[in-house]
Every structure is written in C-alpha cells, then in structure tokens.
Amino acid sequence: MSLITIDPRKAAPFPEAAAEILHDTQLRKNVAHATDVIQRKRAIVVAEKDDWQALRDAGAAIRREALQHLDTYLEQFEQQFTRAGGHVHWALDAEEAQRIVLALLREAQATEIIKIKSMTSAEIDLNRSLAANGIRAYETDLAELILQLGAELPSHLIAPALHKNRQQVRELFAREMHLPNLTDDPPALAEAARLYLREKFLKVKTGVCGANFLVADTGSVCIVESEGNGRMCLTLPDTLIAIAGIEKVIPRFSDLEVLFQSLPRSATGERMNPYTSLWSGVTPGDGPRNLHVVLLDNGRSEILADAKSRQTLQCIRCGACQNTCPVYRQTGGHAYGAVYGGPIGAILTPQLFHLDYAQSLPYASSLCGACYEVCPVKINIPEVLVYLRSKVVDRQRGKLASVFNQERVGMKMMARIFLSRERFETAQSIARVLEKPLVGRDGWIHWLPGLAGRWTAARDMEALPAQTFREWWQGRGKQ
Amino acid sequence: MSREVVLSRVRSALSGSKTEALPATPAYRRTGILTSEQRLHMFEERLGEYGARVFQSSEPDLRERLATVLIEGQKLKMVHPPGLPESWLDRRISWTADAPGVDGLSFTQIESFDGVLTAATVAVAESGSIVLHHGPTEGRRALTLLPDYHLCVLFSHQVVETLPECFERLKGSATRPTTFISGPSATGDIEMTRIKGVHGPRFLDVILLSP
Numbered sequence: 190m191s192l193i194t195i196d197p198r199k200a201a202p203f204p205e206a207a208a209e210i211l212h213d214t215q216l217r218k219n220v221a222h223a224t225d226v227i228q229r230k231r232a233i234v235v236a237e238k239d240d241w242q243a244l245r246d247a248g249a250a251i252r253r254e255a256l257q258h259l260d261t262y263l264e265q266f267e268q269q270f271t272r273a274g275g276h277v278h279w280a281l282d283a284e285e286a287q288r289i290v291l292a293l294l295r296e297a298q299a300t301e302i303i304k305i306k307s308m309t310s311a312e313i314d315l316n317r318s319l320a321a322n323g324i325r326a327y328e329t330d331l332a333e334l335i336l337q338l339g340a341e342l343p344s345h346l347i348a349p350a351l352h353k354n355r356q357q358v359r360e361l362f363a364r365e366m367h368l369p370n371l372t373d374d375p376p377a378l379a380e381a382a383r384l385y386l387r388e389k390f391l392k393v394k395t396g397v398c399g400a401n402f403l404v405a406d407t408g409s410v411c412i413v414e415s416e417g418n419g420r421m422c423l424t425l426p427d428t429l430i431a432i433a434g435i436e437k438v439i440p441r442f443s444d445l446e447v448l449f450q451s452l453p454r455s456a457t458g459e460r461m462n463p464y465t466s467l468w469s470g471v472t473p474g475d476g477p478r479n480l481h482v483v484l485l486d487n488g489r490s491e492i493l494a495d496a497k498s499r500q501t502l503q504c505i506r507c508g509a510c511q512n513t514c515p516v517y518r519q520t521g522g523h524a525y526g527a528v529y530g531g532p533i534g535a536i537l538t539p540q541l542f543h544l545d546y547a548q549s550l551p552y553a554s555s556l557c558g559a560c561y562e563v564c565p566v567k568i569n570i571p572e573v574l575v576y577l578r579s580k581v582v583d584r585q586r587g588k589l590a591s592v593f594n595q596e597r598v599g600m601k602m603m604a605r606i607f608l609s610r611e612r613f614e615t616a617q618s619i620a621r622v623l624e625k626p627l628v629g630r631d632g633w634i635h636w637l638p639g640l641a642g643r644w645t646a647a648r649d650m651e652a653l654p655a656q657t658f659r660e661w662w663q664g665r666g667k668q
Numbered sequence: 669m670s671r672e673v674v675l676s677r678v679r680s681a682l683s684g685s686k687t688e689a690l691p692a693t694p695a696y697r698r699t700g701i702l703t704s705e706q707r708l709h710m711f712e713e714r715l716g717e718y719g720a721r722v723f724q725s726s727e728p729d730l731r732e733r734l735a736t737v738l739i740e741g742q743k744l745k746m747v748h749p750p751g752l753p754e755s756w757l758d759r760r761i762s763w764t765a766d767a768p769g770v771d772g773l774s775f776t777q778i779e780s781f782d783g784v785l786t787a788a789t790v791a792v793a794e795s796g797s798i799v800l801h802h803g804p805t806e807g808r809r810a811l812t813l814l815p816d817y818h819l820c821v822l823f824s825h826q827v828v829e830t831l832p833e834c835f836e837r838l839k840g841s842a843t844r845p846t847t848f849i850s851g852p853s854a855t856g857d858i859e860m861t862r863i864k865g866v867h868g869p870r871f872l873d874v875i876l877l878s879p
Contacts, residue, residue, distance in 0.1 A: 219859075226860040243695035250688075257687045260678045273843065279671040331866060332857035348857050355858050375863045379855055383866055390867070391775050407842045417813065417853040417868020424809040425775060435674065442842040446835040447696065449795070449848070457862075460714060461795035461850035464868060466809075469843040474769050475808035476845065486674045494681035 195311075195342050197538050200526025202549035207524040216352050220344070220521040223351040224512040230458025231509065231563075238450070247447045249567035252503035255405075255439050256493060262405040262438045263484065269408025273470020275480040282487050283313035289483050290315060290397065290430055291322055297428040297479065299324060299395040303386075305412060305419045306330035307399025308506060309432045309485060311343060311528045312541075315397070326397070327389050329418035331382050338365040344522030344530065346508035347456045352521050386418065396422035396477070400433035401452070401505070403482070407442045409469040410482060413452060415462050423466055429477040435484050436493075436502040448505065451565035455507035488541040498573050501536050503566045510560035510570060516553055525550060532560035536573045544580055551577035595640045614659070621653050628652040700793075700829025707793045707829050708876065714796030718851020719864045720872040727877055730821065731758050734785070737873060743782040743817055747773065751804025752785065756821070766811055778810055783817030783871075789841075791827045792834045797850040798822065798874065799834060801841055809845060818849075818869040824879045 200206065210216065235241050255262055267277040278293075280286035294302065302319070304310065304326050316326045328337045332350035336343055339361045343349030350358070359373035362381050371381055398419070402411040410431050412419045423429055439448070453462045471480055492501055511517045511531030522530030527538040527547060535550040551574045560570040585594070606616045627634045634650040636642065644650065700707060712722040725733035735758035738746065745762045757763045764781065766773050778784075787805040788798045798820055800806045812818050828834050838846070853868030864870060 223860040227856075230860075240696040243697075247694050247696050253688065257682065257685065259682065260675050263675070263678070269843075279669075279674050281670045281673055285670060329867070330857070331855045335857070348860060350857060351860060353858075358858055375858045375861060376865065378858055379863050379866045386867065391779070409843070409846075415853070416855045416857075416866035418866065420809065420813050420847070421867055424813055435678070443832075443835045443839070446832040447694075449831055450696075453795075457856050457860075459850075459862070461792075461797050461848065463718070463849065463851050463854050465848035465850075467846040469845075472802075472808075472845050474772065475802055475810075484674070486670075486677065490674065490677035490681050493678060496685055 197527040197542055197547045203553040206526055207520045210520050210524050216521055219352050219354045224518050227458050228512050234454045234460055244451050245565055245567050248451050248565050251444045252566045256502055262440055265405040266403050266408055266438050270470055275470040278483045280483055280485045286313045286483055286485050287318040293430055293481055294324055297395050301325045301393045302395045302397050303327050303329050303389055303393045303422045305398035305422045306333045309399045309434055329386050342523055346506050390421040390425055394427045396426040396429045398431050400431050400437050403433055403438040404442050405438055405440050407469050409467045412466045413462055414464050420464055424476050426477050428479040430481045432483045435486055435489050452505055452507055455509040455565040492540045497576050500568045503568050504533050509563040513559040513563050532570045548581045698832040702829055708824055711793035711827050720851050722874045722876055725875050725877055731756055735760055745782045746785055747781040748785045749807030779814040781815045784812055784815045785819045787821050790834050790837045791822050792831055793827055793829045797848050800847045801844045816869055817871045819873045821875050823877050
C-alpha cells in the first residue's frame with residue numbers, strides 16, 4: 190500500500206493544476222454527476238425547512254460565539270472531558286500532533302490502527318508519519334478505503350472519492366481485494382468493503398478519529414457518519430484518539446439541535462445521516478477505556494487573530510460550497526493542491542500556511558457568491574477571498590519586481606484616471622481612437638494585446654459606444 | 669507546555685475583539701405543530717424513507733407482535749440488553765441477555781446473533797431518528813452495532829416532532845454516551861447515491877406502541 194500525500198508547499202499554482210485536470214474528461218464527468226446528485230438532494234431537504242434561514246443564522250451565531258470565547262470553551266471542554274476520565278493533549282503544529290499520537294500508540298503497543306475519516310488527520314499527514322514508525326493505518330470509511338487502496342488523493346470534504354465512478358471502484362476492489370467476480374453494482378461494492386474490514390474492526394485495538402464537534406459544557410466528542418465504520422472505531426477498540434482543530438468546539442450540548450439540522454442537509458442532502466455518536470469521557474463497560482483528544486492549533490490561532498478572516502474558522506466541513514462552486518465543479522478537488530479544496534479550501538489553505546504558499550487559491554473563484562448562499566454557518570467566502578487577494582497583492586507590493594509588473598502599472602494608471610473627471614473623459618476619447626484597429630465589423634473586440642489579451646482569450650469585449658451617457662446628457666436639449 | 673502556548677495565542681488573538689450577545693429566543697422552530705397522530709405518521713414515513721420498517725402495535729400485544737416479526741424474518745437467535753422486560757420475550761425465539769461488566773458477551777459472540785432487540789430513549793419524527801442512551805434497556809454500544817439486524821421498541825410518548833424537543837428531553841442526561849440512529853447503515857460514497865448496508869446493522873425494524 191503506497192502512501193501519497195498532498196502538500197500545498199509543493200503543489201503547482203491553481204491555474205496550472207486546473208489546466209491539466211481539465212483534460213481528464215472522465216474525472217470531470219464523475220465530479221459533475223456527483224455534485225449534481227447531491228445538490229438536487231440538498232435542495233429538496235432545505236426547501237422543506239421553512240426556518241432554514243433562521244437555522245443558518247443560529248448556526249453562524251453558535252460558531253461565532255464559540256470563536257469569540259475560544260479559550261474559555263476549550264478549557265471548559267478539557268475540564269469536562271478530563272473529569273470523565275479522558276485525556277486532553279495540545280499540539281502547536283502538525284509535527285507535535287504526530288508526536289503525541291505516536292507516543293500514545295506506542296504506549297498502547299499498537300502496530301495497527303483503524304481510522305474514521307478525518308480531514309484533520311490528513312492535514313497533519315498522520316498516516317505517513319505512522320508508517321515511517323512501523324504503524325499501519327487502516328482507513329475504514331468507504332471513500333477513504335477507495336483512496337487508500339488506489340493510492341489516490343482526496344477530492345472532496347464529505348465524499349473524498351467522488352471523482353471515481355462505480356466502474357473505477359469495481360476495478361480497484363477487484364484487484365486489491367482479489368475479487369475477480371465483483372460487479373459494479375454499488376451494494377455489491379459496499380458489501381465487499383464490509384467483508385474486507387470486518388476482521389479489522391474486531392481485531393485492532395486502537396482507533397483514531399477526528400471530531401465533528403467538541404461540546405464544551407458536557408465535554409463530549411461528536412462523530413457524524415453514515416456507514417457505521419465510525420461506530421465500530423469509536424466503540425470496539427481499547428484506545429481511541431481523536432484529533433481535532435481547536436476551532437471545533439461549540440459552547441453547549443443544545444447547540445447541536447441546530448447543527449444536526451443544518452449539517453446533514455448541507456453535507457449529504459439528508460434530513461439526518463444514519464449515525465451520530467457522542468461520548469463524554471470513559472463509560473465503564475462500554476467502549477474504549479483510554480480516551481484521548483488532541484487539540485490542534487497549526488495556524489488556527491493566527492486566523493483567529495484576523496477579524497476579517499476569522500469567519501473561516503466557523504466552517505463545519507459540510508462541503509456544500511464545493512458542490513455549488515462553478516470552479517470546483519469543473520476541476521474537482523485535486524487542482525487546489527491541498528486537503529481542503531473548493532471555496533472553503535481556497536480561503537483556509539493559504540491562511541493555514543500564513544499566505545506563504547497557495548497564494549493562487551484566493552483567485553480560484555469567480556466571486557459569484559454561490560458558496561456563501563449555501564453555507565449553513567454563513568461564512569462570507571467571497572468577502573474573505575477578496576480580502577486574501579488584497580493581502581497577496583500587498584505582499585508583492587514591497588518587492589522590486591512589482592515596479593515593472595504590467596498589472597500593477599496598469600492599475601496605478603487606472604487609479605489616476607479614475608481620480609479626476611477630466612482625465613476620465615480624456616481617457617475615454619483616447620481609448621475610442623486607439624481601439625479602432627481592434628474593433629471587428631460586428632462592433633466587438635476579439636483580441637487584445639499583451640496582458641489584456643487574457644481577457645479576450647475567453648470572451649469578447651464590446652467596443653466603446655460612440656457616445657457616452659454624459660455626452661448624450663449634455664447634448665440632449667440642443668437638437 | 670504547548671497547552672499554555674496555544675491558549676495564550678488564542679487569548680492574544682481575541683484581545684480587543686468585540687463580542688456579540690446571542691439572541692435570547694432563537695428564530696428557528698423549536699416546538700412541534702403536528703397532532704400526535706400526524707407526528708407518529710411523520711416518524712414512520714421518514715424513518716421508512718431511510719429503508720427501515722415500522723410496525724404498529726400496542727403494549728398488551730407487544731410480545732406476540734415481536735415474535736411474529738422475528739419469526740417472519742427468520743431471526744430466531746436474538747441478543748438483548750440485561751434490563752429488557754422479561755414479558756417482551758416470547759419463548760419461540762432463543763434469547764440471550766448481555767451482562768454488565770466483565771460478564772458481558774465478547775464481540776465475536778455478539779456478532780454471531782441474528783439480531784438485537786432494544787428499547788430507546790427518544791425518537792424524532794422530523795429527522796426520522798431513534799436516540800439511544802445505552803442504558804439497561806438499550807445496551808452498551810457494541811450490542812446494537814455488531815449484529816446485522818436491530819429491532820427497536822418505541823413507545824409513542826417517546827416520539828417528539830423536532831430536534832430541539834429531543835434535546836430538551838436529553839438535557840438531564842447529556843453526558844451519557846449517545847447514538848442517533850436514522851435508518852440502517854448506509855453510504856453515499858459511490859456516486860453520491862445512498863446505498864443501504866455497510867458496516868452497521870443492515871436491517872432496522874421499529875415497533876411503535878400506540879398510546
């Protein structure tokens with residue numbers, strides 16, 4: 190089993206990565222089909238909630254409140270979870286989180302672990318670090334199993350293998366599980382996964398998971414899932430380690446009455462997912478005796494400090510923004526070069542890397558606003574995208590090369606022109622003369638030189654009108 | 669200590685930022701509007717949409733109804749949590765009780781049964797969910813997970829309409845292990861289509877006792 194990982198520090202810029210993926214017609218077909226299906230389902234279960242907007246408001250308020258008092262709620266969670274016999278660990282970054290998990294696994298003498306799908310574990314590249322230390326991780330979520338067996342990268346927050354269709358999954362399972370007679374009927378594929386993992390569930394004594402929510406007032410960890418692989422991993426082992434970003438905490442148990450309505454609808458288009466589990470420390474005779482939670486910062490406290498982009502941390506990882514995004518729907522998740530793809534990834538990833546990497550991602554958007562519209566916790570993603578673009582540009586500003594940057598010079602000129610009416614009107618008349626050789630017989634410009642050619646590469650531009658509104662206004666009484 | 673570093677980073681990140689008060693009364697719907705009959709009907713319909721079956725019965729008929737469902741489904745070797753009333757258990761079925769603590773069944777033993785019979789704590793009509801708190805009549809979590817078939821008995825007064833009403837009922841016991849079950853095990857991972865039956869029980873039946 191090979192291990193491949195995704196590292197935004199090494200990934201190609203979005204336009205390059207996307208251009209390559211756009212040639213993969215099968216992948217694009219699979220992504221379009223899957224996101225269509227899920228959007229249709231979501232629309233139905235959202236439409237039947239006449240209080241949907243109120244649920245979005247409430248969800249946003251809960252997440253904002255959690256972030257505004259994050260220190261208090263983290264400490265409260267720690268206190269409650271510890272009181273019930275659990276252990277809480279704190280990790281500044283990915284390396285420290287890996288070290289903590291490894292030490293806990295060594296203590297438990299684990300050579301194998303069973304895992305519930307966890308984006309946070311992918312973020313810290315846990316499987317690779319465990320493999321380097323002789324511990325084998327078994328992914329138990331169907332999609333994660335598909336990726337692990339196929340040595341593929343995740344492409345979606347909720348359904349990380351949505352870029353594979355049933356025939357492709359069939360090929361993979363038939364080969365890796367030695368089932369030559371397997372059909373591509375989805376129930377048969379699910380059955381194959383059931384049999385493949387059953388023995389692992391009963392045998393492996395250590396589990397690793399993420400967390401959908403950490404509840405401060407009860408000290409509960411919450412896992413939202415469909416297959417029952419989650420329940421297996423969180424019930425059968427002796428030791429269970431949950432890795433969660435510090436932003437995952439919510440103030441109260443009763444806040445779940447909102448999030449349990451908005452998350453499943455947004456994520457899988459269901460009124461409720463098949464299984465949701467909550468546990469608060471150790472229950473004698475029921476489930477793991479050694480419970481750990483690793484709280485991961487890894488750049489989050491820095492995002493928290495920026496009032497304009499703090500809302501990024503409200504995310505509950507439903508993936509609705511990905512399904513609706515006209516850019517993601519063309520490219521799928523891989524083009525984003527990070528564990529978190531799509532609109533939320535385009536704002537989260539660069540920030541997790543202090544804007545040192547993934548600088549092209551804030552531009553991977555048409556700013557149409559569809560992501561904001563569907564977000565169950567009302568993260569204004571377009572607003573953050575524009576803000577991050579400005580930060581990326583600010584970073585370039587100081588550099589010598591930018592003095593000669595065409596775009597920058599052009600923008601500076603535009604700024605001067607827009608500052609005065611005279612200059613603006615002069616520019617209009619000059620432009621009308623200059624554009625003449627470029628205007629086609631149909632009154633449209635099909636080609637522009639230099640940097641401006643990027644605009645006409647994909648669309649035509651209408652020629653300037655013979656008369657502006659102002660000119661018409663001034664001349665209107667004179668005829 | 670990273671704990672102190674993380675917390676101090678969080679505190680300095682938040683210093684000087686405004687905090688807003690939450691609205692005293694949330695604007696989303698908290699209480700149900702349906703009659704009891706409509707509520708039970710909605711529960712049946714929505715749980716049914718997930719692929720579970722819901723049967724009607726009444727307390728005096730329960731034992732007979734349970735036996736019929738199990739015999740028809742060929743589920744003759746059943747396991748149950750230690751606190752289930754003896755009066756529910758018809759002798760035509762072979763029953764094994766799980767025990768608390770070290771005397772409990774092994775995972776392999778639990779898995780070998782045809783199915784498990786339990787009660788529940790509360791159920792939600794709007795989302796088609798059953799909530800288990802894993803007490804003496806619901807069993808530890810492994811008990812309702814490993815067998816391929818789960819039969820659950822619900823009293824109609826346990827069915828609420830909305831999730832907020834459900835959380836109101838769970839208030840006093842929120843720290844107990846809790847499982848929300850909304851239909852049999854399923855996955856949407858292949859082409860986003862809900863396929864029944866992966867790792868959890870692939871078959872879920874509910875017997876709903878009329879008021």
